[in-house]
Amino acid sequence: MTTDERVMENTGLDWHSLYAQRTHRMANSAIRELLKVTEQPDFISFAGGMPAPEVFPVDEVRAVGDRILRDAGPTALQYGRTEGYGPLRQLIAQQMTNEGIPCTSDNILITTGSQQAIDLLGKIFIDLDDRVVMESPTYLATIQAWNSYGASYVGVDSDDDGIVTEHLEGTLQSGDKLLYCLPNFQNPGGVTLSAERRRDVVELAMTRGVPIVEDDPYRELRFEGEHLRRLIDIDSENRSEGGAVYRGSVMYLSTFSKTLAPGLRIGWVVAAPEVISELTMAKQGVDLHTAMFNQMIAYELSASGFLDRHSRDIIRAYKERRDTMLVAMEEYFPSNVRWTRPQGGMFLWVTLPDGMNAAAVLQDAIPHRVAFVPGAPFHPTGGGENTFRLNFSNASPDKIRLGIERLGEVLQQRAGESPRR
């Protein structure tokens, strides 16, 4: 008797037939399963997507947390507005306005991490079999979130300059529900959408009447070069009528998970007030509101200017880790393996020779106590079996060097080639 049969006998119920059919389309996340294997301390994992715990501003969170509870304890512990903590919404609106996008609080919704923003957008936009266009590869948890609403994905190739706009032009159709894009240091690819392509993406989406979801968690983690204009910047400029409030068709997602701490679960959406209003209604049914205490901590540390200063420390640490990883890859990886060279963020992307299977490489790698995430699940419409993702933010430089050396040995055996130098 299988476990399932035992369950049915014990409960008198067939759970599986009771679940909505859409459940079965939810991908079992490769990341989640891997995390369980790689939690032993002697393991070097490039598989997760975690910030370095060393950069968390523990003392500062401790100090403002204590002050908030002392001065405004009942507010921090009480139910709050679904839209979010007022001063935090105002602060973000002011920051956007300062950066050239006219916003008020009505343009801002605070979410329980940026992941919730993705889920809520799926909830209000996507019906069964609606077409959603996205880069391939793209963020795994967006695929998973929108699977539950029955999205039909259309993947568009990306290269070192991000989504290939010539291909997007031939793909994007009027009537597509959303165009989903991660323009900066993309997860998983590590690539950044070029300035020229950003203009083309906004133009194409506007012409065909397709709203854009600009998912931008890594923007503040730029190691070199200047910030590029966001899709929402370009869209706002294109709308010549001006006015006091952004009413464009880009929905911009950001988060405190990379600059402050992911464990607090605070993200936000910037969008037209009509969209914020619909998202707020949806959020009310989903979790009523985001934790007040956490929003107040994020507000205090952002309003004081601390997070801007702190981001420079994070950048310094992550840049060293990226550099360490790239140097070690040059040294240890076979010459027929290629990879991206991200200007920021937390991930880079490896492409093996055609026909080599990254999942098989992972199986070889695990006995060597090193892991990564195979690339296939990041592809919304298949492919990518010869690709994988490496995270460089979480492990220390020493561990990165050792882990890449181990992985290089595995790859050399598989690829039958030596390192390029």
Added chain:
Amino acid sequence: MTTDERVMENTGLDWHSLYAQRTHRMANSAIRELLKVTEQPDFISFAGGMPAPEVFPVDEVRAVGDRILRDAGPTALQYGRTEGYGPLRQLIAQQMTNEGIPCTSDNILITTGSQQAIDLLGKIFIDLDDRVVMESPTYLATIQAWNSYGASYVGVDSDDDGIVTEHLEGTLQSGDKLLYCLPNFQNPGGVTLSAERRRDVVELAMTRGVPIVEDDPYRELRFEGEHLRRLIDIDSENRSEGGAVYRGSVMYLSTFSKTLAPGLRIGWVVAAPEVISELTMAKQGVDLHTAMFNQMIAYELSASGFLDRHSRDIIRAYKERRDTMLVAMEEYFPSNVRWTRPQGGMFLWVTLPDGMNAAAVLQDAIPHRVAFVPGAPFHPTGGGENTFRLNFSNASPDKIRLGIERLGEVLQQRAGESPRR
């Protein structure tokens, strides 16, 4: 030109036609709109569902929060497992086991407030037009959450002993997706399902193969009398095979919002491991995990026994408020108005004479600086225009007395009758 037309002109997009059709089925919450009107300080609002801020254990949260960040800061600020913080899951599993329901961590999912558990259950169980049977009236935000999955509601009357099981027997069908029930001090009705009816509800649901969602946020707020056996207790006992792990068909929801603080957003589900596994997959796409810091605070305050002691203080405060409200209602409300006498929780329920409209009474009441929530939106399939809900947990006893006096005057004018004494 209307606002909508201006939006369309400005954006080149028709947002409303872009939203999924299901969005339009989301009820615009009466509570949310009302809260905006009643936020002025001289207003006495019985409309919200908020705990008394005076009973929040601010000092204790401050002390354990500080200690957690000092001793385990990086864990509190890092990403965590989707299932929840391990020690908290184990603690809840142990508590359930001690209470006679054999549980391990595999039976427990930590959620971002109990509201998220409701949403996730909708996501995995409910497809368009699936029948869901529930008490009428019932919790408004469940109706709202499950609207977004296209639930088709079937309401069953309740009286002073909870859902009327004779009516449930004629209503509940094999193939119904869920039976949703709030057995203790129900929101909004304030009534408690009797011991005999609890047995009947479990028996009926088991016979017809319908899983039960037992939503039980107020259980710890019992002012008098003994705890009644939960539906999950009865279900667990009925499964004679025993065994180490609960595999029954009741999904039990609880929360730290009433005993600790709602602003931390920590709730949980107890269910068969197969259900927890599906809920966990769904939660991953929804918000990855619940805030770690907050889970650790809840764990520390629960494991130390503080919350058990603290609940007694909350009970003392709320019992005084309930008593104050009931005495004032006897004094000021017309003799042709009826109401429930809850043994716990935060709400009671008022029934006006047939033909009197609670929404109209509310309009009269607002100039008198007092408010409540009209009962109609709590009815999943209509009705209840002559009913309304009063919250007694949030206002101080003095304000409760004054607010009921104001409301009594409004009701006397409408009802044309004097108080019964």
